[in-house]
Amino acid sequence: MEELEEELKCPVCGSFYREPIILPCSHNICQACARNILVQTPDAESPQSSRASGSGVSDYDYLDLDKMSLYSEADSGYGSYGGFVSAPTTPCQKSPNGVRVFPPTVPQPPPQQQHHNHLLPHPGSLPPIPRNSCITCPQCHRSLILDERGLRGFPKNRVLEGVVDRYQQSKAAALKCQLCEKSPKEATVMCEQCDVFYCDPCRLRCHPSRGPLAKHRLVPPAQGRISRRTSPRKISTCTEHELENLSMYCVQCKMPVCYQCLEEGKHGTHEVKALGAMWKLHKGQLSQALNGLSDRATDAKEFLVQLRNMVQHIQENGVEFEACLVAQCDALIDALNRRKAQLLSQVNKEHEHKLKVVRDQISHCTVKLRQTTGLMEYCLEVIKENDPSGFLQISDALIRRVHMTEGQWGKGTLTPRMSSDFDLTLDSGPLLQTIHQLDFVQMKVPAAPMLQLEECCTQNNSATLSWKQPPLSNIAVEGYILELDDGSGGPFREVYVGTETICTVDGLHFHSTYKSRVKAFNGSGVGQYSKTLIMQTSEIAWFTFDPASSHPDIIFSNDNLTVSCNSYDDRVVMCSSSFSRGVHYWEITIDRYDNHPDPAFGIARGDVLKDVMLGKDDKAWAMYVDNNRSWFMHNNSHTNRTDGGVTKGSTIGALLDFSRGILIFLINDEQQGPVAFEALEGAYYPAISINRNVQVTLHTGLPIPDFYTPGEADPTGSVC
Numbered sequence: 001m002e003e004l005e006e007e008l009k010c011p012v013c014g015s016f017y018r019e020p021i022i023l024p025c026s027h028n029i030c031q032a033c034a035r036n037i038l039v040q041t042p043d044a045e046s047p048q049s050s051r052a053s054g055s056g057v058s059d060y061d062y063l064d065l066d067k068m069s070l071y072s073e074a075d076s077g078y079g080s081y082g083g084f085v086s087a088p089t090t091p092c093q094k095s096p097n098g099v100r101v102f103p104p105t106v107p108q109p110p111p112q113q114q115h116h117n118h119l120l121p122h123p124g125s126l127p128p129i130p131r132n133s134c135i136t137c138p139q140c141h142r143s144l145i146l147d148e149r150g151l152r153g154f155p156k157n158r159v160l161e162g163v164v165d166r167y168q169q170s171k172a173a174a175l176k177c178q179l180c181e182k183s184p185k186e187a188t189v190m191c192e193q194c195d196v197f198y199c200d201p202c203r204l205r206c207h208p209s210r211g212p213l214a215k216h217r218l219v220p221p222a223q224g225r226i227s228r229r230t231s232p233r234k235i236s237t238c239t240e241h242e243l244e245n246l247s248m249y250c251v252q253c254k255m256p257v258c259y260q261c262l263e264e265g266k267h268g269t270h271e272v273k274a275l276g277a278m279w280k281l282h283k284g285q286l287s288q289a290l291n292g293l294s295d296r297a298t299d300a301k302e303f304l305v306q307l308r309n310m311v312q313h314i315q316e317n318g319v320e321f322e323a324c325l326v327a328q329c330d331a332l333i334d335a336l337n338r339r340k341a342q343l344l345s346q347v348n349k350e351h352e353h354k355l356k357v358v359r360d361q362i363s364h365c366t367v368k369l370r371q372t373t374g375l376m377e378y379c380l381e382v383i384k385e386n387d388p389s390g391f392l393q394i395s396d397a398l399i400r401r402v403h404m405t406e407g408q409w410g411k412g413t414l415t416p417r418m419s420s421d422f423d424l425t426l427d428s429g430p431l432l433q434t435i436h437q438l439d440f441v442q443m444k445v446p447a448a449p450m451l452q453l454e455e456c457c458t459q460n461n462s463a464t465l466s467w468k469q470p471p472l473s474n475i476a477v478e479g480y481i482l483e484l485d486d487g488s489g490g491p492f493r494e495v496y497v498g499t500e501t502i503c504t505v506d507g508l509h510f511h512s513t514y515k516s517r518v519k520a521f522n523g524s525g526v527g528q529y530s531k532t533l534i535m536q537t538s539e540i541a542w543f544t545f546d547p548a549s550s551h552p553d554i555i556f557s558n559d560n561l562t563v564s565c566n567s568y569d570d571r572v573v574m575c576s577s578s579f580s581r582g583v584h585y586w587e588i589t590i591d592r593y594d595n596h597p598d599p600a601f602g603i604a605r606g607d608v609l610k611d612v613m614l615g616k617d618d619k620a621w622a623m624y625v626d627n628n629r630s631w632f633m634h635n636n637s638h639t640n641r642t643d644g645g646v647t648k649g650s651t652i653g654a655l656l657d658f659s660r661g662i663l664i665f666l667i668n669d670e671q672q673g674p675v676a677f678e679a680l681e682g683a684y685y686p687a688i689s690i691n692r693n694v695q696v697t698l699h700t701g702l703p704i705p706d707f708y709t710p711g712e713a714d715p716t717g718s719v720c
Helices: 002-007 031-036 054-059 062-068 158-172 200-206 211-215 221-227 259-263 275-331 333-384 388-408 432-437
Strands: 020-022 028-030 133-136 143-145 189-191 196-198 246-250 255-258 272-274 457-459 462-468 479-484 493-498 502-505 513-522 533-536 554-557 562-565 571-574 583-593 600-604 620-625 629-634 637-643 651-657 662-667 685-690 694-699
Touching: 002 333, 020 031, 020 158, 028 031, 158 333, 158 388, 189 221, 196 200, 246 259, 246 275, 255 259, 255 388, 272 275, 275 333, 275 388, 333 388, 462 479, 462 513, 462 533, 479 502, 493 502, 562 685, 600 651, 600 662, 620 662, 620 685, 629 662, 685 694
Parallel strands: none
Antiparallel strands: 020 028, 133 143, 189 196, 246 255, 246 272, 457 462, 462 502, 479 493, 479 513, 513 533, 554 562, 562 694, 571 685, 583 651, 583 694, 600 620, 600 685, 620 629, 629 637, 651 662
16 A cells, blocks of 8 residues: 555645646646646747647647757756746755756735735635746656646546545544444454455454355455545536536547537547447556556566575575685685685675675665556556546556556566576685685586577578577586487487587488487586477478589579589589488479480489589489480499480489388389389489580479388388
8 A cells, every 4th residue: 555655646745636637748736736836938929839738638749849848957947838938046846756846936025015924815715827827747847838728728637536535534544343333343354245344253253254255355444445435426527618528538639528529629520439438448458457567566576585585595605605715714724814814805795796786686676566566556446436537537648657667577677687606616726835826716517508499490401509508607618519319319419519609400301300409518527408409300301403512514593493504514413402311202394405415313422523424423323314215324334224205394203212222213203214223321412414405493392202102111200
């Protein structure tokens, strides 16, 4: 309830609101305080000056106001919307809340009349507000000129006034039991369903926690008192047409309006909705916003408990560390005494620094939590109001405040700024002659790195991993070791050692599941492994021709899917991916075929010769074909001549099955000859050889042809 009290006090007088009014900026102020901070502008009004009041909230242009306002905290001056207001000469005062207030300039009577105080206006009788008066919000410092209605043009905040009245009544006197017969005892609980205050004996006798009464909610008396209504709902009237009741809500101006405003006023062309429907809608929005803020407040409370526990841990660790240090220094007798004092001082500084950081964070978080709790309680009280128009006058501002307060509990706010551990260890091994150089050295291995899951990914048969050290770890790291298994559940092996915190591993198996982990090391040793990350490579092989590993005479186009050659001699073209397990199928179409050349298609090792026909050396296994027939060739050995050649538009397919260790070729979806090659093991790249009379296009990511049944699957069961 103390947090709620801060929401119910005027920023000018520091007391509970009395007859609060709502300024166009959505802030509240007592009506009397608003009169006290009025400033009169010059009579000559500039052509750009515009009037503003509470009934014209939609006309209150904040952007223009910010540009034209002449308010300055340096000279304590005030500005007006469209007009100039000179800085008041009256010294500024400060309200109990710390807001600077300039009292109105009251004409002083002549010296001979100063002693006739009875001639001055009585404070209770409010004099009329001068023309061209200007008011500046004491919270956001936005200024505007009042119209002819003066302060009456601002709507009264009846919701806030009702909350203040209930709060003051709840603190007025102790609540008594309503069932005691003679001398009522002080109430200890209130039943929200029965709406009755009970003392402990009467609660046990008349309201036992069993049967239907077990589901009733018992609350503290003060909370029950403040939730009761003090007055029936008042019928709200329009500030423009005082005889008309507010019945609709202007969506564009975000304010309740009456029937006459729609018929004659500026709201006639605006979109309007039923007042009750908008009331329920805004209540729901505020309740939903409060749910998120409530979660933040709960997290903040848990965080404060964590910080307080950290204070205890720091104190315990500091005492333990100090005792260990003293024991080591005493063992070195007289030669260590001088150095011991210096080391103790260093430990104490670290101790005090940690405590100061954590205590400062506790203080800061406590203040923010207090403000958040106050806002939550105030919003809950506002939600209890049954006045649609009054609620809608403040609902938008409250919703924005709730979202803004929730945003202040953003990422990093609930994270400790300091670790409770002392990452220092005394090395007692040096000889006596090096005592004067004695200092703390780091003897701890690094903590386990944290894999950053949002940055880890796989693409095709490559995996990218990213990691970082824990945020509270101050131990130096010299490098990292990244390990992956073989994709078949085998042992881990090192794939990277270095200082970088991100690594991409290429050449993995397709359609395989890999486990990865990383650890850090320094001069003291190797730390623990991170958590194991499981990554899945692409199920189907997508690849292109590779300019980097192909012959320079090859011409690439169509995103490296189409190739031709500028040489009459055969030149080898390599693909970007290699295979060593699974079943893979790809096709190549003949786009241009002149003068009956002999293009070759197949697979090759990474170090194959690039300036001869594919299959001429022992690093390639290929089928070369002309317009009539084809041959298989490996290490310049020609076998299995088969009738059937290629022309422009023909399609050559290659099927590589590592489960059987075989390579099969197809022409126009028909198998060309027997199995071309067997006993294939290791890593192979798809490859071709062409000359300038041929242009081909590569097609990947294709399913296995229907006629083929794969052999016994490899350990991963991968079929691409």
